[in-house]
Structure formats: C-alpha cells, structure tokens
Amino acid sequence: MNKPSTLRRILTTDLPVLLIVLFAMAPFAWMVLTSLTPTAALNATGVSVSPAGWSLDNYVRLLRQTSFLGNMLDSLIIACGTVVLGLAVAVTAAYAFSRFRFAGRKLLMLQFLLINMFPIVLLILPLFVLMRKAGILDTHFGLILANATVAIPFAVWMLTSYVGAIPKSLDEAAMIDGCSRLTALRRVVLPLTMPGIISTGIYIFITAWNEYLYALTLGGKNVRPVTVAIQTLIGEYQIEWGLLAAGAVVGAMPATLLFLLVQRRLIGGLTQGAVKG
Amino acid sequence: MTATTAPLSTAVTIPTPWSVRLMPYMLLAPAVLVTLFIVFFPMMQAVFTSLYDLVLWKPNASRFVGFGNYAKLFADPVFWMALGNTAIWIGLTVPLQMGLGLLTALLLNREFPWRGLARALIIIPWALPSVVIALMWRWIYDPNTGVLNDILLYLSVVQSAVPWLADPRLALYAIIATLTWQGFPFFAVMILAGLQGIPKSHYEAASIDGASAWRQFVHITLPGIAPVLATAGLLRVIWVANSMDVIFVMTGGGPGYATHTLPLYAFVRARQNLDFGYGTTIAVTFTILLGAIVAVYLARTMREVER
Numbered sequence: 001m002n003k004p005s006t007l008r009r010i011l012t013t014d015l016p017v018l019l020i021v022l023f024a025m026a027p028f029a030w031m032v033l034t035s036l037t038p039t040a041a042l043n044a045t046g047v048s049v050s051p052a053g054w055s056l057d058n059y060v061r062l063l064r065q066t067s068f069l070g071n072m073l074d075s076l077i078i079a080c081g082t083v084v085l086g087l088a089v090a091v092t093a094a095y096a097f098s099r100f101r102f103a104g105r106k107l108l109m110l111q112f113l114l115i116n117m118f119p120i121v122l123l124i125l126p127l128f129v130l131m132r133k134a135g136i137l138d139t140h141f142g143l144i145l146a147n148a149t150v151a152i153p154f155a156v157w158m159l160t161s162y163v164g165a166i167p168k169s170l171d172e173a174a175m176i177d178g179c180s181r182l183t184a185l186r187r188v189v190l191p192l193t194m195p196g197i198i199s200t201g202i203y204i205f206i207t208a209w210n211e212y213l214y215a216l217t218l219g220g221k222n223v224r225p226v227t228v229a230i231q232t233l234i235g236e237y238q239i240e241w242g243l244l245a246a247g248a249v250v251g252a253m254p255a256t257l258l259f260l261l262v263q264r265r266l267i268g269g270l271t272q273g274a275v276k277g
Numbered sequence: 278m279t280a281t282t283a284p285l286s287t288a289v290t291i292p293t294p295w296s297v298r299l300m301p302y303m304l305l306a307p308a309v310l311v312t313l314f315i316v317f318f319p320m321m322q323a324v325f326t327s328l329y330d331l332v333l334w335k336p337n338a339s340r341f342v343g344f345g346n347y348a349k350l351f352a353d354p355v356f357w358m359a360l361g362n363t364a365i366w367i368g369l370t371v372p373l374q375m376g377l378g379l380l381t382a383l384l385l386n387r388e389f390p391w392r393g394l395a396r397a398l399i400i401i402p403w404a405l406p407s408v409v410i411a412l413m414w415r416w417i418y419d420p421n422t423g424v425l426n427d428i429l430l431y432l433s434v435v436q437s438a439v440p441w442l443a444d445p446r447l448a449l450y451a452i453i454a455t456l457t458w459q460g461f462p463f464f465a466v467m468i469l470a471g472l473q474g475i476p477k478s479h480y481e482a483a484s485i486d487g488a489s490a491w492r493q494f495v496h497i498t499l500p501g502i503a504p505v506l507a508t509a510g511l512l513r514v515i516w517v518a519n520s521m522d523v524i525f526v527m528t529g530g531g532p533g534y535a536t537h538t539l540p541l542y543a544f545v546r547a548r549q550n551l552d553f554g555y556g557t558t559i560a561v562t563f564t565i566l567l568g569a570i571v572a573v574y575l576a577r578t579m580r581e582v583e584r
Contacts, residue, residue, distance in 0.1 A: 008539075020381050024399045024462065030411045030424060046422065048441050049429050085311075093308035100301035106579065108305060108423045113578060115316050117571045119519045121540040122560040126319035126326060149316050152308055171551070181300060210406035212522045227408045231526065241416055248409040259404035260397055 007155035011116045028252075035059070045212035062233075068247060074140070075209055075251075078225055081144035082208040083201045088153035091197065094159030095185050095233050099168065109160075115153040123149055124217050131218060138222045146214040158203075161195030163189060192254035199265045206255040226251040299382050327561045331554035339554075346558035355558065359537040363518065363563075369450075370517050373457040375510060381390060383498075385465065386472045396466070403462040411413020411526035414455040418442050442528050445535035456517065464509055472498070472503035485520060511574040518567055539563040543561055 033047050036054040048054060062068050097109060127146055128137070136142035170192070171184040179187060212227040219230055230247045233240065259266075323395055327346055331339045340375070350356050416440040417425050426438040441451040479497045490497070521541040524530065530537045530545050537545070540563055547556030
C-alpha cells in the first residue's frame with residue numbers, strides 16, 4: 001500500500017470538507033455581514049462584503065431602540081429555571097433507574113422516552129387552556145414548566161446513561177463504610193457524574209433558549225424571550241433586515257458559543273446510546 | 278422479586294425492609310409527578326377537547342360533539358393536502374439529511390490537519406435557534422434582494438428572479454432545503470461516531486484480500502453503521518414530522534395551503550381561529566399516525582435497555 005500524496009489528500013479530502021464547511025457556515029456568515037451593513041447602504045447597494053462598509057449601527061439601534069436586553073434577561077431566567085427544574089428531578093430519577101431493579105422500571109423508563117416523542121402541538125393547545133385557567137400564562141414560571149416537558153425526559157435519559165457508567169461497586173463500598181443510600185448518591189455518585197450533569201444542563205439551556213413555539217403561544221407580552229423578540233424586529237411596513245440580522249446574531253450567540261464549548265462531551269453523550277445498538 | 282442486588286454475593290437472604298423497597302419510587306416521584314402534571318394531564322385534556330366543539334373566545338357555546346370533529350376532519354380537503362405535504366416533507370427531508378450527513382461523516386473520518394476545527398464548524402446549523410434559521414433563509418430566498426437569486430442570475434442558471442417562498446410549487450421544497458441544511462450535522466456526528474467504532478483491522482484484512490474501496494464501503498462500512506443509521510433515522514423522522522417552527526416563520530403555511538403540514542395546520546387553526554376543538558382533533562390524529570413510527574423506535578430502544 002502506497003501512502004496517498006499530500007496533493008491527492010487535499011483534492012479528495014480537504015477540498016470537499018472545505019465545501020461542506022462553507023455550506024454549513026455561509027448562511028450565518030451572510031447574516032453577520034447583513035447585520036454589519038447599515039440600513040441605508042443595505043437598501044441602496046445591498047450587503048457589504050468589504051470591511052470598509054461595515055459599522056455597528058444596527059447593533060447600536062438594537063440596544064438603544066428596542067427592549068432586546070430585557071428580552072435576553074427573560075430568556076436567561078426561563079432557560080436557567082428550566083435547567084434547575086429539569087436537573088433537580090432528573091438526578092434522583094436517573095439514580096433510581098440505574099441502581100435499582102424494581103417493578104414497573106421498564107414501564108416508567110418507557111414513559112420518559114415516550115414523552116420526548118410527543119408532538120409539541122398536542123401539548124401546546126391544552127397547556128394554553130390550563131395555564132390560562134391557572135393564571136400563569138405569560139409568566140416566567142409558565143414558560144419554565146412548558147420547557148420542562150422537553151427537558152425532564154431528556155435529562156432523565158441522559159443522566160441514566162451517565163450514572164450507569166459509574167461502577168456500582170463505588171457506592172456499595174461507600175455504603176459498607178456506613179453511608180446511607182442518599183449519602184452515597186450525594187458524596188460518591190454526584191461528584192463523579194458532575195461532567196455529565198453539566199453537559200446535560202448546558203444542552204437543556206440551549207434547547208430552552210432556542211425554543212420558539214411555547215414562547216410565542218404561552219408568553220409574548222410581559223415575558224418575551226429573544227426568539228419571539230427577534231421576530232418582532234420585522235418592521236411594521238417593510239422588513240428591516242439589518243436590524244433583524246443584528247437581533248438574530250445577538251440572540252443566537254449564547255447558545256451557539258455554549259454549544260461549541262461543550263460539543264465534544266455533549267456529542268459523546270448523545271451518540272452513546274445510538275452507537276451501542 | 279428482589280428489589281435490590283445484595284452488596285455482597287455471600288450475603289444471607291434477609292427480607293428487604295420496606296424502606297429500601299420503596300426507595301426507587303421515592304427517588305422517581307418528583308420526576309414522575311411533574312411529568313404527569315405537565316404532560317399526561319394536558320394530553321388527556323387534549324383528547325377530551327377534541328370531542329368538543331370549542332372556540333376559545335366563546336367558551337359558553339362549547340358543546341359535546343363526540344367524534345363529530347373527526348368526521349369533519351376526514352371530509353376536510355385541507356387535512357388531506359396537509360397529510361400529503363407531511364409525507365413529502367418527511368420523505369424528502371430525512372433521506373437528504375442522512376445522505377449529506379453520511380457524506381460529511383465519511384470525509385471527517387479521514388485524516389487531515391484541521392479535522393477538529395471542521396467538525397466544530399459543521400455543527401453550527403444545529404446550534405442556531407430555529408427562528409433565526411427561518412428568518413435567515415427568508416432573507417436568502419427573498420425574491421427582490423435575496424442573495425440566492427443574485428447568485429443564480431449571475432451564473433445564468435435562472436433568467437429572472439425566482440419567488441422561492443411565494444410560488445406554491447416551490448415553497449415546500451425551498452423549506453425542505455432549509456431543513457436539510459439544519460439537520461445534516463446531527464446525522465454527520467452520529468454517523469461519525471459509528472464509523473469510529475468500526476475496527477481498522479477489518480479494512481486492512483479486506484484490502485489484503487484485494488477488495489475495492491466500493492466493496493469495502495458496502496461490506497464493512499455500511500453494515501458497521503447500519504444500527505446508527507436506523508436509530509438516528511427513526512429519531513429524525515419523529516423530530517422532522519413534529520418540527521413546524523421553521524415552516525411557521527418562513528411561510529406561515531402559505532402560499533395558500535402549499536406548505537401546510539399536519540402539526541402546522543393544527544397550530545394555525547387553533548392560533549388564528551382559536552378553534553381549539555378542531556385544532557386539537559388534528560393534533561390528536563397526527564399523534565396517532567406518528568405513533569406507528571414511535572412504536573418502532575421505542576421497541577428498538579427498550580431492547581437495548583434490557584441488555
């Protein structure tokens with residue numbers, strides 16, 4: 001077997017990969033360029049490709065003239081609340097699934113898997129009716145609960161596989177040393193699962209931050225997360241693409257940066273189940 | 278039935294105390310209770326609502342109609358149109374995502390200096406909020422100022438600007454292209470993980486036996502990643518079927534009913550007309566249809582849990 005030359009590698013690997021990377025990035029890059037082109041120039045000559053025509057005009061307007069920072073805060077509260085609620089109930093559930101064999105275990109696991117498959121549209125309509133009755137429509141709490149319909153089952157499954165990867169002998173050793181079950185969970189299993197808990201939490205944060213339909217239907221007036229706010233940046237008479245693009249870039253930034261930060265670990269966790277099969 | 282495994286294999290069988298037997302249920306209670314409350318209760322409510330003629334702004338006119346809404350649904354031409362669109366939507370989007378994902382994964386599985394960077398950059402579409410994706414592509418598809426028409430006109434592929442999202446024959450396919458772009462990174466990373474699980478020795482043995490690259494792909498690579506393709510494919514069918522936010526922001530279902538899929542039809546019907554009875558009926562029907570695919574996925578996954 002002769003080693004392929006560098007030139008051949010570039011033609012058969014680097015070049016095609018570069019094309020795919022460009023395909024993946026071009027739309028967002030175009031959005032960034034649009035956001036950097038002032039509206040007047042955008043209407044006259046189109047998107048400016050050279051740095052000479054760039055300015056932060058759209059971003060300044062975004063922060064000065066709209067309530068975008070407030071919307072970011074709404075999103076932050078909802079996403080953090082969802083992470084806390086999701087992880088709090090999922091950690092003990094995951095421990096139960098991976099350490100105990102009990103009647104109804106399979107059924108309950110199936111239940112959590114099933115919830116993840118439910119069409120959001122089936123839940124969104126009754127949730128609207130119920131939340132209106134309960135008076136929590138258009139509140140942070142209401143949207144946290146709505147996002148938890150996705151976050152809890154996801155967290156339970158992810159954490160079950162993370163906890164399952166920690167040898168049982170460790171908590172058994174702790175229990176022989178006199179720890180109770182719950183102390184063993186807190187002192188031994190929890191610290192070891194921490195990387196898994198953090199990446200699950202980050203994924204929940206990203207999903208809740210990016211969520212749109214619940215935010216639109218169950219919130220929107222008092223509580224307006226960024227995803228809904230971005231859409232309202234569309235002007236009344238004509239679409240203000242520059243401002244819209246600036247909002248899109250800022251709104252997408254937190255989730256995208258987090259995703260890039262944890263992608264390796266996250267994908268490891270997500271693919272684990274699929275690859276084993 | 279023994280509730281817990283004994284810590285020591287030599288332990289004498291002592292009846293497990295109730296507190297220990299109840300432990301897993303106590304640990305599960307918070308998660309189960311919350312999901313019962315925010316998922317199963319609303320779902321029962323949905324099934325219930327679908328039997329009523331309920332328009333939200335006149336709650337007093339609400340009345341029980343039994344399966345009346347379902348009868349109305351089967352006579353509704355928009356329902357059949359939306360069902361057809363849903364079939365095209367799933368039937369094209371998932372294979373396109375998978376094909377492009379497979380290609381990407383095969384390329385990323387090779388050795389080249391900037392592999393880590395390429396892998397990180399390719400997943401960007403996955404991380405973006407769907408509302409941003411939808412607006413971004415609306416801007417690209419814009420008939421007057423969109424960059425896609427500019428490029429195609431420059432390359433003389435088209436003679437005049439194409440109204441991608443306003444033409445009822447094109448709109449659905451334009452959105453499918455967008456969703457393909459959004460979803461292929463998921464397949465790429467899933468398949469890549471599968472590829473890395475195939476032992477190198479298999480390829481070495483095959484090349485000693487003189488197998489061509491194509492035969493190696495068919496006889497080693499494909500069987501190696503078949504389980505990943507099946508799981509990721511099923512998961513994606515369910516996800517793509519459910520996802521309507523991109524369509525909703527890009528066209529709102531229009532022009533006419535050209536981009537209505539079933540979940541979108543249910544949502545639009547309930548949101549614009551506040552016709553919750555009928556909207557829920559569409560949602561329930563859609564869920565039942567999707568149920569068949571979900572059942573296959575669940576059977577696969579639970580089989581794995583058993584191991």
